[in-house]
Amino acid sequence: MAENRIAIIGTGLIGASIGLGLAARPNRNYEIVGVDRDRTHARAAKKLGALDREVGSLEEAVERAGMVIIATPVVAARRILEDVGRYLVPGAVVTDVCSTKAEVMRWAAEYLPENVHFVGGHPMAGREKSGPEAASASLFEGATWAVTPSPRADERAVQAVLGLIEALGAIPLYIDPAEHDQYAAAVSHVPLLASVALFRMVRDSQGWEDAALLAGPGFRDVTRLASGDPTMARDIMLTNREAVIHWIGRLQQELSTIRAALEAGPEPIYDLFKSTQLDRDTFIQNPPQRRRPEGIEPPSARDAIGRMFVGGLYDRIKETTERLPTAPRDDADLKRKLGIEDDRL
Amino acid sequence: MAENRIAIIGTGLIGASIGLGLAARPNRNYEIVGVDRDRTHARAAKKLGALDREVGSLEEAVERAGMVIIATPVVAARRILEDVGRYLVPGAVVTDVCSTKAEVMRWAAEYLPENVHFVGGHPMAGREKSGPEAASASLFEGATWAVTPSPRADERAVQAVLGLIEALGAIPLYIDPAEHDQYAAAVSHVPLLASVALFRMVRDSQGWEDAALLAGPGFRDVTRLASGDPTMARDIMLTNREAVIHWIGRLQQELSTIRAALEAGPEPIYDLFKSTQLDRDTFIQNPPQRRRPEGIEPPSARDAIGRMFVGGLYDRIKETTERLPTAPRDDADLKRKLGIEDDRL
Structure with a gap:
């Protein structure tokens, strides 16, 4: 029989931050249990x-x-x-x-049982820092949290995860796993590789010691991601290899485009910098918003994590699970395809 | 006849920050005058x-x-x-x-007269922000400030500039102009181009709107430099074109090296991430120090900016200028070559 228990597997930066966020909720009605291969964590x-x-x-733990x-x-995780x-x-x-989401x-x-x-x-x-010592209850405040329900996940299980996300102050975004991996390669994985490449480029040069004296806060910022956990970086790249290789090629092309503009003279390189600045300023000032079905504002799922145990949500998930061998696939598939939030939530 | 006056030409982020730092000094004995082509600045x-x-x-102004x-x-500046x-x-x-320094x-x-x-x-x-509104008296606290004296600059003129730098809380570094430009291309100019390239790569892709939804603080950080002033970026690249083109090529090579490691399998890519992490952590924890001539600790030049006017430093510079058509070249050349601080300062 299930108890009011949330298990966190892996208590590094992210796991411990989730734990801190969940532990801080007032009047919580669940126990938080954790396990880590490195027990000191x-x-x-x-x-x-x-x-x-x-x-x-x-x-x-579970x-x-x-x-x-x-x-x-x-x-x-595998x-x-x-x-x-x-x-x-x-x-x-x-x-x-x-x-990365497609392999997961x-x-x-x-591997998981159908129930x-x-x-x-x-x-x-x-x-930049990893490990539980770097954790913070506010790590996810305002962050986008991609959600990729499996076709056989019950709607109420999805609701419980949305509740977890909103309890931590993050903003859920439904997305197809393959699309997630393509875009994450572009906005996250290849920027990490660029950071690594920039650091190695300078570090491996003969003038490293002199160059390092000149390296200011800009260089430290731009190479920050090169100090991340190498196991995590390896796993990301290996489970998203095709997309990452595609975007490495695109980045090399962009660098060639910039070089060509620089060789072409003052105007082409100025125009390139100016249009990029305008586009980025637009992105920062008016970041794109999640698409919602028009005219429908879903009620907040913020309390679903609390209701999961008190309101009998868990029992209803379990009941559905026992009634239906698999949840209806079409609805979930369509929803993921459209990238929209379900209006019943 | 010279008065106790410091003129700042260009009152954007850097010029206004210098002004704020100089204005904040207690018992200052100089007037700060500024001019900008954009008078609102x-x-x-x-x-x-x-x-x-x-x-x-x-x-x-002058x-x-x-x-x-x-x-x-x-x-x-030209x-x-x-x-x-x-x-x-x-x-x-x-x-x-x-x-950039060689062209300057x-x-x-x-163009400047010999006196x-x-x-x-x-x-x-x-x-990230430009303009005087972004200025801060503490912008230079702890920053390296490269110094490239012209061969005909009097030692006491160098001392006055060192005084300015130290008054603002920065750390002066003697460096040859050509070396400065090579290293600055690696640690500053090409990282700026990488930031621009990463933003353009995602912005120009068909999936931009979806990718932008996933773009987190990591993407914003890594593309921060793409929001810089396009005129400044253009001028940097045009006056350091050769070095910048060299380092663009090196960055593209590093990206190819990373791709090859990724294609070679889990161990090569892990080893690459791990060794980069170790090298960067060493750099952050034990940043390289300026070399000084052994056993000689130069007295602080911190007060030279104040002494410039009260202590008659300006008059002594002027006197030397009138006595000698050019300052001795060999000493300054050697000093710059060795990248050391002058022990008489």
Whole structure:
């Protein structure tokens, strides 16, 4: 039987930040349990108040948990999805926070039992530092959080994950997993590689020691992502290899375009800088908004995480799970295709 | 006859920040006069307290000024160096804050009269925003400030510029102008181009509107430099074209190296990320230090800007100027070559 328990698998920066955000909610009616392969991480997260309890095994963490949040690098998430099924109660809602989504959705479909609900997720937030010590309850405030429900996830399981996201102050965005990975390659994964490339380019040059003396805050900022966790970076690139390679090529082309403008003279290079500045200023001042079905404003799902346990949401998810071997696929597929939020939420 | 006057030509972000820093010094004994081609900038700088007086012409700004600071984009600095000589008093110290140095040094040698002292400069500091409204007295705190004295600059003129730099809380670094431009291309100019290229790559893609929804703080940070002033960017690239084109090629090579590691499999790409992370962490935790001649600690030049006028430093510069048609070249050349600070300062 499920208890009012949320399990966090992986208590690094993201997992511990989720724990801190959930622990800070007033009148909460759930227990937060955490596990990490590196137990010092789980203990640190517990000490920071991100967990009520830290345990030594995946089984202990997820047993009787109504919601399981996988917050590890992508390749470790695969092993967890392979193993976790045997310990889950029927109707459990499983989500993740991995940086790539298509492979994760594939593994979830392959490994998880049919009576649990997988809803993929990816918060567009992070910090230079990793580990629980860098965690913050406000890490996700205002951040976009991509949501990729599996076709067999019940609507109410999706609602529970939306509740989690909104409880942390983030803004959910429905997106197709393949589209997510294409766009994430462009706005996140290749910028990370550019940061790594810029640092290596200078570091490997003969003039490094002299160049480093001149390197100001601009160079530190632009190479910040090169200090990120190498395991996470490797996993991202390996599980999104095709898209990343495509966008590396596009970046090289853009650099060639800029070089050509520079060789062409003052006007072409000025026009290029000026139009880019205008476009970026527009993007910063009027960022694109999520599309919603016209005229329909969905009620806030902010309280769904609390209701999950008190209001019997978990029991209803479980009931549906037992009634229907799979949730209706068409609705979810269509919704993901259109990239819209469901108006019933 | 020279008065206790410092003239700032160009009162944008950098010029106004210098003015604010100089105006904030206790018991200061100099007047700060500013001029800008866009007079609303000069008026804004005056209103912010960065200037004691704003004037409408170059001539009014520099007449009888002991020190002139050129704080414009590089190409505008050329026109100012062409024009300003006729208005300067003998012995005046002229410096600049332009992002490239070899061309500026060439123009100064060509256009300035022999009886004024040019000491090139470049503070490694800036902000996304431009204009006097973005100015701050603390902009240069802890920043490296490259110093490239002209061969005919008197030692005491160099001392006055070092005093200016230290008064603003920055750390002077002697460097050869050509070396400065090579390294600045690597740590500053090509990172700016990478930022522009990353933004254009995503902005010009068909999926821009969807990709923009996913773009988080990481994308905003990494494309921040693309919002900089396009005139300044153009001038930097045009006056440092050869070095910039060289480093664009190096960046493209690094991207190809990363792609090859990604195609080679999990271990090569992990090793690449891991070694880059270690190198960058070392750079951040133990940044390289300026080399000093062993055993010699130069006394602080922090008060030279104040002494410039009260202590008769200006008169001594002027006297030397009148005695010697050019300052000894060998000493200055050697010093620049070795990249060391002069032990007499």
